[in-house]
Amino acid sequence: MRRGSKKNRLMDYWVGIPLLNVLATVLAAGRRRRWPLQVKRLGVMCSPALGDTLLFSAALRDVRAHFADAEIIHFCMRQNMAAAELIPGADRRVLVDLTKPAESVRRVRAERVDVLLDFTSWQRLTAFYSLMSGAKFTAGFQTAGQHRGRGYDVAVEHRADQHEVDNFRDLLRLVRIPPGLEPQVIVPEMAAEPLAEAKDIVVFHLWASGTRSWLREWPEERWIELAGRLAEPGTVFAITGAPSDLERIEPFLLRMAEAGLKAVAFVGTDGFVSLAHLLRRARVVVSVNTGVMHLAAVLGAPTVSINGPNRNGRWGPLGRRAVGVEAPGEGCGYLHLGFDFDGRATDCMERITVEMVLAAANEVAGVHEDAGAQTWKI
Known part of the structure; x- marks a missing residue:
């Protein structure tokens, strides 16, 4: 879901909001789910933007440090796959297309994650995919005006008065994962440096x-x-x-x-x-x-x-x-x-x-x- 695409945002608004909230009403009726006793497979999602993905690397490192033995699956979009390949923490990356709901839900459910943490901030469709993921527990952001918080078992306020990295850390604290690591990328070596002749x-x-x-x-x-x-x-x-x-x-x-x-x-x-x-x-x-x-x-x-x-x-x-x-x-x-x-x-x-x-x-x-x-x- 590209932030710059008006068409995608309109689709997310007019389809995502009613779809998400109607399903949340039906699926969450009488249900109060708790964090599972054992987490063997943990899924994460973040915004497809390059900058957001790089900032998310801090939270992903924290998740990796806390769940050293779990398999961590990063659900990526085409727009941020190249950036996701540079950030450490995930065991695997799975490509999903946020503009194809049925296919995306199938791909997410096929991973059978125990927990899904959604670090996107405004997309209703990602909250919908979290709701439909089949995970035993989900967490994400409640963002003012975006009508998406009901898609999760627990949600934390996404704030405009702090850095995005600190919003990610608030979500980690909500599910009792200690935050504190900084963003990081790991870059493969190259046979020849670009512009090697320039001093x-x-x-x-x-x-x-x-x-x-x-x-x-x-x-x-x-x-x-x-x-x-x-x-x-x-x-x-x-x-x-x-x-x-x-x-x-x-x-x-x-x-x-x-x-x-x-x-x-x-x-x-x-x-x-x-x-x-x-x-x-x-x-x-x-x-x-x-x-x-x-x-x-x-x-x-x-x-x-x-x-x-x-x-x-x-x-x-x-x-x-x-x-x-x-x-x-x-x-x-x-x-x-x-x-x-x-x-x-x-x-x-x-x-x-x-x-x-x-x-x-x-x-x-x-x-x-x-x-x-x-x-x-x-």
């Missing part, structure tokens, strides 16, 4: 995805000015994006060349493996608030997130060398579920200056001269 790489990720993505994008002329301020002799600017971004990447590369800056397009063809290796080699990664930003932060790369409608305390980067730049003034940092733009400020990204982003980039890169040697402060 100084700066990664820019300009484009967001999803609902009204342009409201989370920074003006292109500011990216070019920032590049000029960050450039050193031999710097290569890697402009990352999805294949669908290529039609915008090419004109931007021409603008960079006109400014005397060397820039190349980088669109990975192996999921996120080569991208992860590139991000780890970067002097600094500057990105709008999107999945690539979260990947860079979790990897420990020096990362700057340009937030705008997002807020650090809700969707900011989590990493030892990561910082988020927020829009000054009132009315920004309002996104909660990722599509709640109506009636909100539309100029948040324009309020963020080059100087603000440059200062953050210098802070996280931490490059300084020490006896003629370049040192990275971690």
Whole structure:
């Protein structure tokens, strides 16, 4: 269920809400289920978004630590399978298509899990699949306005005033799983590093995805000015994006060349493996608030997130060398579920200056001269 697809969200709303709540009324009548005495097979689900999946890795590690001997099955969607393959904790990943309810229910039920933990926040269909999973016990989120909490045996409030990782931890506490581990990815080795010949790489990720993505994008002329301020002799600017971004990447590369800056397009063809290796080699990664930003932060790369409608305390980067730049003034940092733009400020990204982003980039890169040697402060 893609957050950016209006068609999918309408289907989830008009089909998911009545279907879920009618069935919950029928199936839950007179039933009060408790956590099973023995958990041999445990299922988990999370949002199909890249960033959400990477943040979910913290909760999955906690589940793995608490259930060391159980088989853990991660129910994934096509959109987040590549990201799920990088996060540790699950024994197996099972692909489901949230837009095909009958097929998805069959696949979930076929796994015969004892417990199913649903870490999605707004999708009614995932709550429906939890209800129909055949699990002995289910848990998930009760999110304001989403009418989904009745799909579980127990539900915890999904809050807008804390980071998503802390929402995941609230769900773990609800079922008495001790939380506390941080997001993590494990990246396979590569025979050859991307852009191996480049000695100084700066990664820019300009484009967001999803609902009204342009409201989370920074003006292109500011990216070019920032590049000029960050450039050193031999710097290569890697402009990352999805294949669908290529039609915008090419004109931007021409603008960079006109400014005397060397820039190349980088669109990975192996999921996120080569991208992860590139991000780890970067002097600094500057990105709008999107999945690539979260990947860079979790990897420990020096990362700057340009937030705008997002807020650090809700969707900011989590990493030892990561910082988020927020829009000054009132009315920004309002996104909660990722599509709640109506009636909100539309100029948040324009309020963020080059100087603000440059200062953050210098802070996280931490490059300084020490006896003629370049040192990275971690």
